[in-house]
Structure formats: C-alpha cells, structure tokens
Amino acid sequence: MQRRFLSSVSASAGGTKTLNPRRWSVKQVKKTNFKSTLDDIRTSIDSSDFIALSLQNTGSYAAAWHRVSAIDTPQTSYLKAKYAAERYQIFQFALCPFSLRGSKLTVHPYNFHLFPRDELKLGMPSYSFSCQASRLTAMAREGFDFNTCIYEGISYLSRTQESASKFLSGNPILADPIVDVPSSPSTVADTVFVGRIRSRVKNWRQSCLDSSSKTGGDDDLVSSLRKLVLGSEQYGSRLCLTIDVCSERQAQLIVEMLTEFSDDVVPLLVASKSRGTQAVRAVFMSSKEDKDLFKRELRDLETEENRRVRGFREVVDLISSSQKPLVSQNYLSDFTSIHAKFLGPLPSDVDEFSSSLSSAFPNVVDLSQFMKEISPLSNISNLPAAMSSLNRFFAPVDVEVANQGCPVKLDEGHQMHGQNAVMISQLFAKLCTIKKSDQSSVQSNEDLQALVSDEDVKVWSKNSRRVSSENLVFVWGLGKKMTAAMLKNALQKSHAVFAKDFDVKYLDRSCAVVVFWESGSSETFLGAVNDEEKLGGGGSLREMVAEGLRAAGYESYKRACRLGFWEADLAESLEKTLESSDRDLDLDTKPSEIDWSSELAINFDEL
Amino acid sequence: MRRHKRWPLRPLASVLVRPHLFSSAAETVGASTSTVAAFPLKHVKRSDFETTLTELRSHVKAADFVAIDLEMTGVTSAPWRDSLEFDRYDVRYLKVKDSAEKFAVVQFGVCPFRWDSHTQTFLSHPHNFFVYPRQELAFDPPAHEFLCQTTSMDFLAKYQFDFNACIHEGISYLSRRQEEEASKRLEMLYDEEGVAETEDVKLVRLADTLFAERMKKTLSEWRSQLLHGGNASSSESQKMSTQSTQTVFHHMRPALRLQGFTSHQLRVIQLVLGKHFGDLVYIHANDDKSSCSQDFVVYTDSESDKDNLLVSILQKEAKDERKRVAERKIQSAVGFRQVIDLLSSEKKLIVGHNCFLDIAHVYSKFVGPLPWTAEEFVASINNHFPYIVDTKILLNVNPMLHQRMKKSSTSLSSAFSSLCPQIESSSRSSDPFLEKRVKIDVEVDNVRYSNWNAGGKHEAGYDAFMTGCIFAQACSHLGFDFKHDSQSENLAQNEKLEKYMNRLYLSWTRGDIIDLGTGNSNAENWRVSKFKYENIVLIWNFPRKLKAREIKECICKAFGSTSVTCVYHIDDTAVFVLFKNSELVSDFLTLKQQLESDDGPVTILHPLSKILQGGNTGAADYEAYKEICSSHISKILFSDQAETVGVKSRTRPEPKGETSSETERRENRVGVTNNASDLIDAFLANRVQVEAARTN
Structure with missing residues (x-):
C-alpha cells in the first residue's frame, strides 16, 4: 500500500490539469478511407504497448432484469451479455493504441464507423439486428451521425463467416x-x-x-x-x-x-x-x-x-496478431460483442468463451477491475467521473496524440466520436502510475502480467456480503404493487422461516429476490410454498400462495438464462422455465457464490 | 431508378438559401426559374408536427380519398419468414404479424386528394412524416426495441433516406392500447398516493431518527419565526434554509419549499409533520413548465383553514394539476397517432399499393397488439378503416386495367409510369390523349404546382402520391366522371369500386387475397388452396448437403415412387415434403420415430437413414409449422428456429381409425411395397412391425 503516503494536497496541485475531459482529435475511418488508413493502423499498433477500445452498440439490454446485476454468477452474466451481443449491432469501434513512458502517454486514436452490409446477399455479416429505441435517441442527443454510419460504415465478416463464404461467393x-x-x-x-x-x-x-x-x-x-x-x-x-x-x-x-x-x-x-x-x-x-x-x-x-x-475484421486480426494487451471499460459486453461479430458464434458456456477469446486475445485488462483495486468506491461507467475520483492521487499524465498532432477544434462535431477510447487509455495510464508510483519506470512485461485480468468475471459492489446462490429465492405473482418493504413485511408474518433476518429486493417490476442469511432457510421456504402439507392449514403464507405467490430457487434462474427465456418480465421467464419439462441436467450444479449488496439491486420505489 | 434524390421544392427562396441540400433542384433553378422543379413534398418532423396537423385536418376532411405509404426498417426477420409457396393463409398472416411487430416504421406518407371542380383537376397534398418510436413517457413500459434488416437499411440508404432526420427529429407515437395503459398507470399512481404514503415509514435507522429530530427542530423554528416574526433564532436554521429549504408563498399561504431531499427523507418529513405539527401541511406539487415536482410545507392558520387547504382546494388542486400535466404529456406522446385517428374518424377512403403489410403496421403501431388470427384482425380493422382500396388489386383484378398496363409489372413505379406518364414526365401539353388523363396538381404550404420533375422514389410521401395518382387514373378508366358527378358522390360507396373494396393481397407472390370488409369472412373461401396441407411433412436438420431431389429419392425408396408429389426447400436446413395423401404423413412420422428409437443395423441400412443421419433430424406435420411461425423468436436458420420453439419430438397424432380409409391405405401400401423393389428384407420386417402396431 505504497499509495498511502500520497497526499491529497499534492494531487489537487498537480493532477487536475490533465484530468479535465479534453477533446482529442480522433481519426474517423469510413468505407472510403479505410484501405488507405490500414497501414497507419498497423504502424500505430506495432509501435504501442497497449490498445484501448470502446464500442458504440445499438442497445445493451431489453428489460431491466437482462442487465448483469449483483445476483449474477459468471455464467449467468455471460449468458446475459451473450444475448445482448448476438442481437445488437456495433455502430462504432473506437480503437486507441497507446504507450506509456513515465508520465507521458502517447495515443493513436481511431474511430471506425461500422455497418453490416449484406454484400453477398447471404445474410452475412448479419441478416438483421435489434435497436433499442432509447439508446438511439441517446446517441442522437450526443450528435451521432446515423447517415454516415449507414451510408459509409465499413462492413466485415467474422472468421467463421469468412470460411463459410468461400463456398458461397460464387468464385471458383x-x-x-x-x-x-x-x-x-x-x-x-x-x-x-x-x-x-x-x-x-x-x-x-x-x-x-x-x-x-x-x-x-x-x-x-x-x-x-x-x-x-x-x-x-x-x-x-x-x-x-x-x-x-x-x-x-x-x-x-x-x-x-x-x-x-x-x-x-x-x-x-x-x-x-x-x-x-x-x-x-x-x-x-x-x-x-x-x-x-x-x-x-x-x-x-x-x-x-x-x-x-x-472488411473491418482486418483490423481485429491486426489487434489479435499483435498480441498487445487490450484495455476495455466493460470487459464482458465488449468482448462478447467482438467475439460474436468478428470471431464466430458465441459458445454456450463462459469457460469455453474465455478459452476461445484468449486464443484470439490473450491479454485483456478489465479496466473496472483494475479501477477497483485502486479506488474501490468509484463507478467506472462514467469515465469523466472515474477520472476525477482519482484526483486525490498524484499521478500526472501528459497525453500526446501521435497520429494527428493537435487537439481538435471543438466545433467539428463528428470528431467527438471515439473520445472514450482515449479516456480509457488515459485512465489506465493514471491507474498504472498510481499503482507503481514508487517505481516510476517503464512498464515491464512482468508488471503487466499482474494487471492483466485472468478473465474472471466477478460481480462487485459496495457493502457487499458474499452469499451462496443457494440462499436466494425468487418470488413473484402477487398482483398488487408492493414496495420491497411491504413485501418484506408481508413475508415476515407469513412463515416461521422469516423469523430470522432476510433481505428482499425487486429485480424488475414483476419479481423480487429474497436473500436468506442462513443456509437451509431457502429450502424450507421453497418446500413450504410448493407443498400442500407443509403449507399447513392456516397462516398467511397459504393465503399469499392462494393469491398467486410463486417462488423458485436460483437453479430456475440459471435455467431461464441458459434456455434463453428472455421475456420482458423475469416472472414470465421463471414461469416458462418451471413449465418447460425438459429437465436436462445442468453440469454446473454446484452452488456458486455471489456478492450480495443492499445497494445494487434496482429499487423500483424510486423509478 | 434515379440516383439522386429530389428534395422538395418549397418556396424558391429556401432552395436558394440551402443549395447544398437541394443540389439537383438547385441546378434546374439556377438555369432558369421557369423550368420544372423537383417534386414538391412536405417533410414533417417533430418541430412542425402540430402546425402541420391542423392543416392536414382540413385537407383530409375535404379529401375524396387519402393515399398512404410506409417505409419500414425491414420486412422479414428471417429468410424463411418470407412468403413461401406452401404458406397457408393463416401462416401467411402470422408472418405478416411477425413483420409488423418486429420492424419500425420510419416514414409515413399521407397524401389527401380532392377533386377541384373549378380547375377540373385533382389537388393533392403530399406529406412525408418522419416517424420514430421515441419513448417520451418516463413511466413507459420496458425498453422498446425494433429490428433492422440489413438489406432494407441498405435499400433505404441507396435512396438517400435521411436516418438522422428520422432518429433525431422523428415524430413519436403511442398506440391506443399504449395510451390506455399509460392513463391507467397514471391513475393508479395518483390513487395510491396521499392515502398510505406515511403509513409504512418507520424510523428504524439511526440516521432517520437523527434526521427527524433535526427536521422537527428546523420546522418548529421556522414556524415560530413565522408566527413571532423578525429575527432568525439560530444560525443553524439559517444555514439549513439556505441549503435545502426556502420560504415562499404557496397558494397565498406562507410555505417552506423543500429542495434536495430524497424521497425517503421527504417521507420522514411527512411523518414528523403528522406527529408534531398540526398546522403545517405537506404538499407535493408539479411545476407546469419545468415539469419537475416540488415539495412544500404550508402553514395554515386554523383547523378550518387546514381543512380548506387539504380537502377542498389544495391537495386536490395540486393532485389535479399533476394529473393534468401527466395527461398532457400522454396526449403529446400520442404524437403521430393523431394522424391515424384523423383518417379513422373521418372514415375516408384509404388507398395503398400492395398494402396489407402497411395496414398491419398501422394496426400494431397505432391501435394495439395484432390479434392471433386473420379473422380477428379482419373483424377489428374494419372498425377503424372501413374503406381500403389496394391499387395492386385494382390493376391485377380488373381485366381492362390489366390490359392497359400492357403486361408491364404492377410494381408501384412501373404502374405509375404506364398509367400516369403525363405526371411522371410532366409533358401534359404534348399528350394527345390529354382528355383521358386525369390532371393532378400538387399543393404544398399553400403553393400550388402543376409542373415538377418526378423524383424522391421510396420517399413515403412521394410513393403515397404515386399511389393516389394511379388510383385516380384507374377510376377514370373504370368510367368515373369526376367532372359531372364529383363532390356529392362518395367514392367509397360507388358500385364501380365495390368489387375491389377492402380486398388486399395477403400474399402477392401467391395471389392470396384477403377480404377486410366481411367481418364473418370464411378464410377457406378466400382462395382455393392448391395444396392439401395435411399431406405435408416438415423435415429439418437433415445433413446439410442433401438436396431436395435426393430427399425425394430417399422417401420414394421407402414409400414408393409415387408417394411424394414434391419436395420444397424452406431454407438450407429444412424442407416441406408434399405426400400424395395424409396417411403417408403419419406413416412417415411413425417410421421415423421407430427408426430413431432403434439403433440396430436396420436403421443404418434403411433408405431413410440418409435423411436421419446425424441423429438431429426433426420432422413434424403442417400444424407444427404454424406453431413455429407463431413464435416471436426469429432464428435465421429454420432448423434453429424449430429446435428453439421446441417442436422437436412432436409428431402427428395417430389418425382416428376410420375403417374405410384404413383399407384404402392397406391397398395403397401393397402397391407401395411392390413398387419399391429395392427394399431390403430387414426393412420389410420392420415395416410389418409398424403395421402390426397400428392395427392393434
């Protein structure tokens, strides 16, 4: 913990200048200038130590519970990300090869406009894609130019599609x-x-x-x-x-x-x-x-x-063959998208995904993980905020844009695309400097190894408590709208198992999750709900079940994700899972641990 | 097809001001102002929607008919969702339903036509609305999503569709159903509030207790300050008041405005008020302009005043106020649907070109979720749009018009150029057959044009205009005399159109026609079916390299050379097999099941093994196909779709034992076995076993 001696005073004195979100000139690459830019990109990648990337997708999740949340295991997180990656389209791929020498950060930012063009009329690279209306509106608000994207976006084929297209292109x-x-x-x-x-x-x-x-x-x-x-x-x-x-x-x-x-x-x-x-x-x-x-x-x-x-996959291949470490803000969603679009269909299992991905990209730094090591309380989703949260450390970083020269004039609206990749590289540089402030030397390869994540997907939250997924029970089916507090109250009175401490959170409008702090309670509860005898004669639990209360264990949740029951309401999905008779055995039956946080679950009272 | 898009020629000045937008038009204008200009078209976006709507209202009211056209982000969500040879009418409807539910409408062309007896011309008002399903209500249902088909997007791009205008400035909408739901949710929201708000708050957390104490102190200080006037008592309260409270007047009573508190803290404040302050009332009000809510603590000087405030005036007022604001919000979120409501309430004759999908889109976007069957859809759509004419039907069904088309294609643009050449080339003066041609003028923003260049194809407004022109010309050929019996006459009631009224192509490629007029229409009578659907088996996930011919050979080897009428590919992964009769269907499915449960040498040597190779081959009857099509899932490959929907193990139920058909089948079977000379013994043995199982 060498960073302890860094005083916050020095940070405010020296660090702030470079932390202001500045606009860097980013080379915009479209269909017309793609070929001519390829050589530049190759040189940029070769001369850099790291590559930061950031994607602009047409959507992220279709319903509240499709979002990766605190209750997800690596497998369910992956399945959620997979579902999104397969449906949405990448419109922009910002790429920023960079190197860090002391406090000097040299960046080569590019921003590629992508659009899947079905040039062979074979449904490749994609037959269709989904758009989240609100996401496009938000993009429009940021000045996104959809015409450029659709008229001039670069197309591509994944590796799998390319080998398939050989036979289909009609060439002998x-x-x-x-x-x-x-x-x-x-x-x-x-x-x-x-x-x-x-x-x-x-x-x-x-x-x-x-x-x-x-x-x-x-x-x-x-x-x-x-x-x-x-x-x-x-x-x-x-x-x-x-x-x-x-x-x-x-x-x-x-x-x-x-x-x-x-x-x-x-x-x-x-x-x-x-x-x-x-x-x-x-x-x-x-x-x-x-x-x-x-x-x-x-x-x-x-x-x-x-x-x-x-097409654009040429660039992905360049990145892959360079074997340079990749820095991404959102490891899971970025790399499931990249895998689905440029490598091949996503496997159904997170371990297969990891191994398939690491054969193409052996070194990936998950910036959010890295951030948490340094500054556990910051939220990575907002880059400028994350940046300023590091203000208390003294870690000056001077940015030099190598492929363009000078910061761009602000009125050139379209130049703003791809800033995120630069910010990611900046943030990464800053974190590196903080981490190694005592040995302000150039990154050696060994140090790097420590930073490169082992591709573990960990759900993290503040004030979290580790609970086994076995202790979670999903409840739904109560018609009237209840706040979590009301539901908790009602449950407390309903059954003996709720005499001990437990927690209730809504995951979406339809379904809440109950967390028992003692193991075994969940079985008791599930048993009671599903068994006429155990339910007993009277009692308000019986009343609640009669009103429509349904409950299912974590196993059902996992199955819903695995079977792809991505209904808009979680309750609907769980019902479907319970109905589906095909009881193929899940290989991964051992209970996994998740970090339960009272803060992270979505609070629907405030929506 | 023209490469350049012609932008509308609004008043000339705007062309000159923005030459970069109007490059093609500007050239013409620059050369000479008297030459023909680009096609005038009114583009409507969010900003000018309300004003345009008022104008449009009067145009529609006066119109004889209104032509419409839609541009969508796609048509089929998977290749096999396209109209196929073997699609029964109900399956075809399901496919249209899927398309209308998944894709978004990005442009909506509305073009009212009115006969102008003074000039003896039709006057048209082409409008081109940019539409985008923006979510304008915060309490809207979960994220709205739509699909884009890459080829359709490419097609739109080819015609220079302005995606930015659509997404940045498109007009949003709510369907009737969505509006109802929003209002219902709104009501629930307001009914719940005020009643139970304070009940379930308990000061459990230490922070809450401390906060409550602090608020109690602050409020009593504020109150005493108010009552006894003058100097502030403590520095603390001053600090507090600058921070998050501020003394204002609310409904002519002194009030404390609460700012920067969380909803939980506000609830605690309410609790404190209820417990300790009888004369202070908590009010939650919505600000009209900023649309954000505000919270006040209002002082009332007597119990009656409090009652006044609470019961009669304020609480209700504030609540009503909020409700009004929310209702207004919903009203404005209804957006483009007002145009649809207008067309519907005026009961105007709607004209479209090959417009069944368009009408389905209109229904699903602006009325509510599409019903599950074509019959229900027909029954319902008639309430909203009683008169619809499809020009594609008109041109194909009427022999005289069909002949006039000189066998050219009945696609919109070619129909337009063969029926209305005078409009397309605007060479009216030189046309010797001028008398037969219906004259059509265009009016945009109160400027009337009778000369322009054709253009803007696949711009919904222009396409709607073309459709209307085709209709007007077709009517003239049918013998309408606009000059003499116009105005008083209602086109929709005219007997000359009766045969075509409300008849739409359910599937153009197959020639299926659906009748929207008759609520009790019998689906089977719409068209005499070419196939017996009960004779069809669906096979998927067979080895990819097998072609239709090979599959036919395999099955013929097992069931006789005449057993299969034809084999038709759905896509690479699936085929329809049309058997000679329905008994063969169940025989096939039973045999398949048998072969799969048995993995002896019989299975390997059997002629069907070629199809069953790999062990994943699925087969089912036609009803399963319908089930697969009705799923909201759309996998690209049909085999994936079938597996996902989960009809894998489904086979056709055993046919009921009718003795007559039983013997017939037996005869048939003998014939089959005789014909199939190359059947191996093992297979025959197996067959007998099947037979035995059946007769038992």
Whole structure:
C-alpha cells in the first residue's frame, strides 16, 4: 500500500490539469478511407504497448432484469451479455493504441464507423439486428451521425463467416485432389458415371492439345463448331470444360478422376448460390509454368476477395496478431460483442468463451477491475467521473496524440466520436502510475502480467456480503404493487422461516429476490410454498400462495438464462422455465457464490 | 431508378438559401426559374408536427380519398419468414404479424386528394412524416426495441433516406392500447398516493431518527419565526434554509419549499409533520413548465383553514394539476397517432399499393397488439378503416386495367409510369390523349404546382402520391366522371369500386387475397388452396448437403415412387415434403420415430437413414409449422428456429381409425411395397412391425 503516503494536497496541485475531459482529435475511418488508413493502423499498433477500445452498440439490454446485476454468477452474466451481443449491432469501434513512458502517454486514436452490409446477399455479416429505441435517441442527443454510419460504415465478416463464404461467393475454388472422406465403395452407377465423364474429358483434352499445336490452323467456323460439340469454353485466356454435377458425391468422383490428367488439367469447383457444388470446371493448362501461374493467380484472387469481404475484421486480426494487451471499460459486453461479430458464434458456456477469446486475445485488462483495486468506491461507467475520483492521487499524465498532432477544434462535431477510447487509455495510464508510483519506470512485461485480468468475471459492489446462490429465492405473482418493504413485511408474518433476518429486493417490476442469511432457510421456504402439507392449514403464507405467490430457487434462474427465456418480465421467464419439462441436467450444479449488496439491486420505489 | 434524390421544392427562396441540400433542384433553378422543379413534398418532423396537423385536418376532411405509404426498417426477420409457396393463409398472416411487430416504421406518407371542380383537376397534398418510436413517457413500459434488416437499411440508404432526420427529429407515437395503459398507470399512481404514503415509514435507522429530530427542530423554528416574526433564532436554521429549504408563498399561504431531499427523507418529513405539527401541511406539487415536482410545507392558520387547504382546494388542486400535466404529456406522446385517428374518424377512403403489410403496421403501431388470427384482425380493422382500396388489386383484378398496363409489372413505379406518364414526365401539353388523363396538381404550404420533375422514389410521401395518382387514373378508366358527378358522390360507396373494396393481397407472390370488409369472412373461401396441407411433412436438420431431389429419392425408396408429389426447400436446413395423401404423413412420422428409437443395423441400412443421419433430424406435420411461425423468436436458420420453439419430438397424432380409409391405405401400401423393389428384407420386417402396431 505504497499509495498511502500520497497526499491529497499534492494531487489537487498537480493532477487536475490533465484530468479535465479534453477533446482529442480522433481519426474517423469510413468505407472510403479505410484501405488507405490500414497501414497507419498497423504502424500505430506495432509501435504501442497497449490498445484501448470502446464500442458504440445499438442497445445493451431489453428489460431491466437482462442487465448483469449483483445476483449474477459468471455464467449467468455471460449468458446475459451473450444475448445482448448476438442481437445488437456495433455502430462504432473506437480503437486507441497507446504507450506509456513515465508520465507521458502517447495515443493513436481511431474511430471506425461500422455497418453490416449484406454484400453477398447471404445474410452475412448479419441478416438483421435489434435497436433499442432509447439508446438511439441517446446517441442522437450526443450528435451521432446515423447517415454516415449507414451510408459509409465499413462492413466485415467474422472468421467463421469468412470460411463459410468461400463456398458461397460464387468464385471458383481450387479443388483439393486429396479427398478428405475415404470414398465409399463405388457402385456400378459410379463407375458408369466416371467412365462417361472420363471419355468426355479425354475428347476435350485432345481437342485442346490439337488446337494448341496447330496454332490458328483451323478456321473460325470449325473451331466454334468443335467448341459447341465438346462443350468447351474459355476460362480467362484458358480453355475449360464445365461438368455439371448433381451431388457432392459426383463432384468428388470427378475430381478424383481428373487426377489422371493432373499434368495439364486443373479442376475447379463452382459453388451454387446456396447449396454445395454446382459444377466441376476442368481448366486446360498449356504448360507446367502455365499451371503454376494459374494456381498463383487463383490464390491472389482469393486473397483479394477475402480481404474485400473481411472488411473491418482486418483490423481485429491486426489487434489479435499483435498480441498487445487490450484495455476495455466493460470487459464482458465488449468482448462478447467482438467475439460474436468478428470471431464466430458465441459458445454456450463462459469457460469455453474465455478459452476461445484468449486464443484470439490473450491479454485483456478489465479496466473496472483494475479501477477497483485502486479506488474501490468509484463507478467506472462514467469515465469523466472515474477520472476525477482519482484526483486525490498524484499521478500526472501528459497525453500526446501521435497520429494527428493537435487537439481538435471543438466545433467539428463528428470528431467527438471515439473520445472514450482515449479516456480509457488515459485512465489506465493514471491507474498504472498510481499503482507503481514508487517505481516510476517503464512498464515491464512482468508488471503487466499482474494487471492483466485472468478473465474472471466477478460481480462487485459496495457493502457487499458474499452469499451462496443457494440462499436466494425468487418470488413473484402477487398482483398488487408492493414496495420491497411491504413485501418484506408481508413475508415476515407469513412463515416461521422469516423469523430470522432476510433481505428482499425487486429485480424488475414483476419479481423480487429474497436473500436468506442462513443456509437451509431457502429450502424450507421453497418446500413450504410448493407443498400442500407443509403449507399447513392456516397462516398467511397459504393465503399469499392462494393469491398467486410463486417462488423458485436460483437453479430456475440459471435455467431461464441458459434456455434463453428472455421475456420482458423475469416472472414470465421463471414461469416458462418451471413449465418447460425438459429437465436436462445442468453440469454446473454446484452452488456458486455471489456478492450480495443492499445497494445494487434496482429499487423500483424510486423509478 | 434515379440516383439522386429530389428534395422538395418549397418556396424558391429556401432552395436558394440551402443549395447544398437541394443540389439537383438547385441546378434546374439556377438555369432558369421557369423550368420544372423537383417534386414538391412536405417533410414533417417533430418541430412542425402540430402546425402541420391542423392543416392536414382540413385537407383530409375535404379529401375524396387519402393515399398512404410506409417505409419500414425491414420486412422479414428471417429468410424463411418470407412468403413461401406452401404458406397457408393463416401462416401467411402470422408472418405478416411477425413483420409488423418486429420492424419500425420510419416514414409515413399521407397524401389527401380532392377533386377541384373549378380547375377540373385533382389537388393533392403530399406529406412525408418522419416517424420514430421515441419513448417520451418516463413511466413507459420496458425498453422498446425494433429490428433492422440489413438489406432494407441498405435499400433505404441507396435512396438517400435521411436516418438522422428520422432518429433525431422523428415524430413519436403511442398506440391506443399504449395510451390506455399509460392513463391507467397514471391513475393508479395518483390513487395510491396521499392515502398510505406515511403509513409504512418507520424510523428504524439511526440516521432517520437523527434526521427527524433535526427536521422537527428546523420546522418548529421556522414556524415560530413565522408566527413571532423578525429575527432568525439560530444560525443553524439559517444555514439549513439556505441549503435545502426556502420560504415562499404557496397558494397565498406562507410555505417552506423543500429542495434536495430524497424521497425517503421527504417521507420522514411527512411523518414528523403528522406527529408534531398540526398546522403545517405537506404538499407535493408539479411545476407546469419545468415539469419537475416540488415539495412544500404550508402553514395554515386554523383547523378550518387546514381543512380548506387539504380537502377542498389544495391537495386536490395540486393532485389535479399533476394529473393534468401527466395527461398532457400522454396526449403529446400520442404524437403521430393523431394522424391515424384523423383518417379513422373521418372514415375516408384509404388507398395503398400492395398494402396489407402497411395496414398491419398501422394496426400494431397505432391501435394495439395484432390479434392471433386473420379473422380477428379482419373483424377489428374494419372498425377503424372501413374503406381500403389496394391499387395492386385494382390493376391485377380488373381485366381492362390489366390490359392497359400492357403486361408491364404492377410494381408501384412501373404502374405509375404506364398509367400516369403525363405526371411522371410532366409533358401534359404534348399528350394527345390529354382528355383521358386525369390532371393532378400538387399543393404544398399553400403553393400550388402543376409542373415538377418526378423524383424522391421510396420517399413515403412521394410513393403515397404515386399511389393516389394511379388510383385516380384507374377510376377514370373504370368510367368515373369526376367532372359531372364529383363532390356529392362518395367514392367509397360507388358500385364501380365495390368489387375491389377492402380486398388486399395477403400474399402477392401467391395471389392470396384477403377480404377486410366481411367481418364473418370464411378464410377457406378466400382462395382455393392448391395444396392439401395435411399431406405435408416438415423435415429439418437433415445433413446439410442433401438436396431436395435426393430427399425425394430417399422417401420414394421407402414409400414408393409415387408417394411424394414434391419436395420444397424452406431454407438450407429444412424442407416441406408434399405426400400424395395424409396417411403417408403419419406413416412417415411413425417410421421415423421407430427408426430413431432403434439403433440396430436396420436403421443404418434403411433408405431413410440418409435423411436421419446425424441423429438431429426433426420432422413434424403442417400444424407444427404454424406453431413455429407463431413464435416471436426469429432464428435465421429454420432448423434453429424449430429446435428453439421446441417442436422437436412432436409428431402427428395417430389418425382416428376410420375403417374405410384404413383399407384404402392397406391397398395403397401393397402397391407401395411392390413398387419399391429395392427394399431390403430387414426393412420389410420392420415395416410389418409398424403395421402390426397400428392395427392393434
């Protein structure tokens, strides 16, 4: 705790200047200048130690309880984030590679405008996306330019989509002669088919050889007639033969057969618009050199095409391959979005997600975690506020914008986008300086390791108490509107189990959670509610159940998240979960711990 | 298609002032002021909505008909939600319902047309409303969301749709249902208050007790100061009063304004007042202008005065005041729905082009949640819009008009150019058939135009104008004589239109027509169905590489070469199989189940194994398809959708044992087995087993 000796006096004297939220000039990247900016970005990333990022999404949660809250375990938090990441769209991706030398922070801020363009008309990168009306209104208030975003946004494909699109883009693909599936025993039909095609190819090849040997000997009529008869076509400057196929099996047979002619015939697969291979195209090569040249041409074409469809993902790949630590304000929501849009579909389990993510981005710093280590009481969601909460530390940071030069004129409205990424890097720099104020040296790699989060998702709150998720019970179904205090009162009188201390909070309009401080109480309560006998003859609990009170344990909540019952009201979702008969076993049945805080749950009395 | 968007030509001055916005128009204007200008169109945003509404009211009242058109953020929430060959009318309705519920309306074109007998022309007033579902009520239901289809957004962008205008300045709205709910919530809010407010506050926390003590002291000081006048007694109270309390007059009585307290603290203050101060009354009032609430402690000089204040005047007044403010807020949140209410209350003839989806949008956005069945929808929509004409129906159903279209497409823009060339090219003087052409003028902001360039396609206001022009021209071809029997005549009642009234395309591609007029319409009579839906099986999650033809082969191997009429792809992951008869449907589903429960060699060698490979293949009858379509979930792939909705294990229930069909089936079965020569013994054995199970 070296920071103790830092006096607040010195902080106010020295630190404030750099803490004012300033506007930095951020390079705005759109469809038009994307290509030309790519090299700059590469250099910026290479020359930096860290990369800060910040996303602007079209929404965050559709209903109050979809928000990650204090009662969530890593798994349920992840599922909530996954649900949001799959539905909403990233409109802006602010990226700020930076390095920190002493107190000097060098930043290279970029802001990319993104829009998913279904260029191949295949529903990729996305068929549709959701918008939260209020979120767009808020963005509009901040001066967001939707026209720029939609007209000029850069499109992209995820890694998974790119490999899928290879077959779908309609470009011919070099057939792989090594067959991946051991070919099933050939039937008579196969043999007949192959024989027929073989003779067709032979004839055609012969004609190719003939025409190449006697250059220009034939008159036009004869050559065109021959073409007609043999079905020969031109592929670029080369002759080719297109053989239509009815199934993948046939395509495979033809490719196998064509290896007999591998000296001068190269097979290409022509994909149909939607389903598999439509035809095999045999292209005639005039020489060995020609064949190499052709293969190179094809590869270049493919690379070019890939680059085109990949779009913005090129930048994500650059970040990924640089292996630089990433700094993000909101780890879970940012990286589920990034994974869903640029890597591939999100796995259903948080551990799989972590491992999948770390294979692409091994080092991720969750700024909120880091912040909590230094200043446990600050709220990270408001960056300027978080910044000023660090005022009491003396940690001057001088910011230099490397890719633009000077701070921008304030009237250039659109330049304001992407400021967050700069602020994140600033905040990070500040925290680093505070953390290592005694050894004001350059970040060494070892120190870094300590900062890089182990991708743990921890829910944190002030005045929290750790409780096992087993001790939580969800209650709903009481028709009339009750405040938490009223509900608590009513419960207190209803059953013996409530004689001991417990806590009640509303999670949304429909459903409250009851926290028992003693283990076992939750089972007693749940048992009582669901069992006629235990409910007893009289008592107000019976009365409440008759009025419609329903209760479920944490297990049901987890299942609701897992099964994707994202109804607007939590009560509705829990009902659906209880109804759904499919009782597949949850692997993760051990109770997890959460941090219960009396402050964090949403207080609906004040809404 | 024009690349440049023509912005409206408002009075010339505005064009010159803002040339950057009107580039295409400005060019023309710059060259010569007498040449034709861009299409005049009134764009309406939030700021000028109220004033425009008043004008629009009079236009609509005077109109003979009103043309409408909508621009949405998308049409289908998944590829398979598109209109498919095998969609029964009820499924088709569910798909339209899904679309109207998920996507947002971003532009609403309203164009009233009125016959002007002086000039012998139709006078139109094209309005282009930017609409956006902004949440204006703080106590609104949970976050409103809408879907955007990327291709639709791209399409809008291609026609230079102004998204900024829409989101920044779009007019918001509430449906009738939403308004009712908001008012109800409001009532509850005010009924609850005042009664029980102070009851459940208990001073449990130490902080509360201390705070209550402090407030008691402050209030008694303030009161004594008030009564005995003059100098403030303690410095503490002064400090307090500067901070969070301030002496003012409230309803001509001295009052203390409370500021900066939390709702909990205010409740504690109320408690203190109730306990210790008989003559001080707590008032919660809403400020009209700032719309924020204020809290006062008011001094009353006698018990009767207090009663006056409390019962008769103040409490109620303040409450009513608040209620009025809230009601006004709701009223203004109703926003664009006022236009819809206007169209509905005037019972004007509404004209749209291929407008069933538009009408569904209107219903779901401005009336309430769409009903579950087409029948209920029909019954309900008729109450709101009794007269709707779809120009697409008019052009396709009327043989004379159909011929006039010269077989060109009946899409809006091509119908417009073939029926109304004089308007599109504005070459009226040179048109030899001028007499047959209906003349149409445009009036925007009290400026009348009869010359302009066509443009602004896919701008809702312009599209509505085109629709109206098509309708007017079509009416003229149908034999309407606007010159002689206009004004007195109600178009909607005219017998020449009767055949087309309230008939809309439920699905244009399939030619399904729905009749909105007859409340008791029999759905089956809308159209003679091409297929027997009970003969259809839905199969999904089969190996991806299988094509329709291969699937047909597999099934024919098992059930006979004539058993399957056709196989039709829903998407890559699912097919419809149309069997020859419905018995084969249940046979197929039973056999599938049997093969799945048995993993012996029989299963592997069976012809169906090719389809069942992977073990995830699902199959169900047509009713399951309906169920899948009715879900509010929309997965991109049909197989994912089917799994999520959870019809995986569903099979068609055993058909009731009717003896006649039983024998028929048996005969059929023999034929099947004879035809399928390549059935292996094992399979036959298995089949017999199935048969046995059935007869038992």
